[in-house]
Amino acid sequence: MAIKTIEMLKGCESKEDIIQVIVAVASELGDVIEDVNTLQVIPMKGALTNEVYQIIWPTKKGEEVRKALLRLYGEGVEIFFNREEEIRTFECISMNGQGPRLLASFTYGRVEEFIHARTLSAVDIRDPETSALIASKMREFHRLHMPGPRKVHLWQRIRNWLSEVKTLCFPKDIIFFGLDNLDEEINMLEKLSSEGYQDIGFCHNDLQYGNIMMDEETKSITLIDYEYASYNPVAYDLANHFCEMVADYHTDTPHVLDYTKYPELDERQWFISIYLSSEGKKPSNAKVDQLVNAAEKYTLANHLFWGLWGLISSYVNKIDFNYREYARQRFQQYWIKKVTLLDSTSIASQDDEIVNGSLPSFT
Numbered sequence: 001m002a003i004k005t006i007e008m009l010k011g012c013e014s015k016e017d018i019i020q021v022i023v024a025v026a027s028e029l030g031d032v033i034e035d036v037n038t039l040q041v042i043p044m045k046g047a048l049t050n051e052v053y054q055i056i057w058p059t060k061k062g063e064e065v066r067k068a069l070l071r072l073y074g075e076g077v078e079i080f081f082n083r084e085e086e087i088r089t090f091e092c093i094s095m096n097g098q099g100p101r102l103l104a105s106f107t108y109g110r111v112e113e114f115i116h117a118r119t120l121s122a123v124d125i126r127d128p129e130t131s132a133l134i135a136s137k138m139r140e141f142h143r144l145h146m147p148g149p150r151k152v153h154l155w156q157r158i159r160n161w162l163s164e165v166k167t168l169c170f171p172k173d174i175i176f177f178g179l180d181n182l183d184e185e186i187n188m189l190e191k192l193s194s195e196g197y198q199d200i201g202f203c204h205n206d207l208q209y210g211n212i213m214m215d216e217e218t219k220s221i222t223l224i225d226y227e228y229a230s231y232n233p234v235a236y237d238l239a240n241h242f243c244e245m246v247a248d249y250h251t252d253t254p255h256v257l258d259y260t261k262y263p264e265l266d267e268r269q270w271f272i273s274i275y276l277s278s279e280g281k282k283p284s285n286a287k288v289d290q291l292v293n294a295a296e297k298y299t300l301a302n303h304l305f306w307g308l309w310g311l312i313s314s315y316v317n318k319i320d321f322n323y324r325e326y327a328r329q330r331f332q333q334y335w336i337k338k339v340t341l342l343d344s345t346s347i348a349s350q351d352d353e354i355v356n357g358s359l360p361s362f363t
Contacts, residue, residue, distance in 0.1 A: 017106065018070070022055055025103045025111050031059050031066055041070070045250060048313075048321055049227060050074045054114065067114035068103060076316025079164055080309065081227050089146065089226045096144055099224055115222055117213040122248040125209045125241075126263075128270075134212060135271050136278035137221040138241070142201030142234045150200055153230040154301060155190045161308040162186070168315045177311060177331055182304065185334075189301050192342070193233070198294075203237035204229050208244040235294035238275070239302050242268060242295065255322040257329045268292050297341055303334035 019036050026033045033039065040056040051072040056065050073083070087110070093099045100113035124130050162182055166174060174180060204211070205228040213222045246257045263271070272291050276283035310327030317323065 018109070021104050021106055021111060022057070022068070022070070025068060026057055026066065028103070029066060031057065033057050044069075048249065048319060049080075049317070050109075051319070055111070067116075069100070069112040069114050070109065071112060072109040074317050074319060076312075079312055079316065080161070086227050086229075089229055092146055093144065093226060093229075098141065098144065099222060099226070115213050115224070117215040117220075117222060120209040120212045120214060121250070122209055122245075124214075125212070125245060126261075130214065131271060132274045133214070133219060133221045134207075134241070135274040137223060138204075138207070138234075138237065139275050139278040141204060141223055142199075142237065144202045146202045146231070148231070150231050152198075152200065152232055154232050154236055154305070155186065157230075158186055158301065158305055158308065159183075161305075161312060165308055165312050168312060173311065177307075177327070186304065189304075193294075193297065193301070198233045199235070199291075200231055201234045201237070202229065203232040203234060205232060205237060205240060207237065207241040208247060208249070210249060233294070233298065235291060236298040236301060238272065238291070238295040239298035240305075242271075243299055243302050243306075253322075255326040255329075257326070257333075259333060265292070268295070300334055300337055300341060303330045303337065307331040307334065 019039070022039065023033050023036070038058055042054040042056070044052040044054055051074065053070040053072075055068045055070050058064070059066050087102070087105060090099070091102055094101050100115050102110060103113060104111040120130065125134065162179065166179055169177075169179065204223055204226065206225065207223065211223060211225045213224060214220070215222075242263050245263055246259050246261045248254070248258075269288055269292050272295065273283060273288050276288060276291065307327045307330035310323045310330060313319075313321075314323035314327065
């Protein structure tokens with residue numbers, strides 16, 4: 001499974017260019033690849049935005065091998081983020097000792113340092129010991145000092161995606177997903193979330209299990225893949241992580257979400273208590289509850305965020321994943337959770353709209 005795998009890579013302009021990049025990376029690391037047929041390329045499952053591969057080649061000693069990670073950018077993903085900004089974020093996080101090194105970058109992909117650690121599974125992130133490590137790492141990540149203004153990026157990004165998806169969608173999808181109603185929902189959520197104190201930190205914004213790695217010997221956690229990383233309320237990042245606990249991207253139906261797996265209140269309280277305790281001071285119950293409640297309300301924004309992402313991806317991304325059905329589930333969960341999370345006035349208003357047929361039913 002060597003060079004034939006490179007020939008079968010999807011979305012690349014030239015396998016010869018990729019080979020040249022890998023040969024150059026090997027040379028920078030002190031190796032010489034004399035025969036490209038010695039390259040091994042292993043597809044890595046679970047990536048929903050890019051094509052990701054493990055690259056292996058023999059070192060100059062011959063009996064040892066070197067590993068790197070090849071990332072080929074998915075089609076149309078420039079809609080979601082600025083690639084140049086993402087590369088700068090990647091390099092800055094690396095300089096802060098928080099992730100892999102960037103080994104090479106080219107037009108349609110990059111080569112990264114291969115981290116000798118295990119990518120977590122859907123089961124792992126529910127394990128109490130592992131979950132505690134993730135909570136502490138999130139707190140550390142949120143305290144990174146990154147370039148750019150320390151302001152909330154969430155709402156503008158959601159609005160940009162809503163505008164983009166309306167230009168892509170067929171009219172039937174605009175009606176089915178209720179996209180014409182989302183401007184008001186976004187305005188309402190932003191207003192509610194701005195009330196009271198907000199802790200703004202540098203957030204990963206995509207902390208699913210596949211973006212978390214653990215060294216089995218040291219038990220150290222590394223967060224990877226920063227395409228969506230930006231300053232945001234830390235409560236939103238916590239909400240995102242909790243929402244990802246319902247997903248398993250390594251099944252025969254990776255797009256299917258099981259909301260019976262959403263963490264119960266005591267599990268969320270425990271996680272956030274560990275998160276707040278990671279700097280050495282035990283938080284009060286009131287502070288824990290405050291952040292738990294804030295994170296729970298931010299799940300609504302999270303459902304809109306990934307619902308829009310899924311719908312856009314269904315039009316632009318060629319990865320084998322049912323993005324449209326994924327989006328449907330996220331939007332459906334938004335309307336379900338809104339009833340329980342917002343006040344009675346909002347609920348009554350929503351009920352009237354559903355009766356009048358102006359909101360999607362997703363049935």
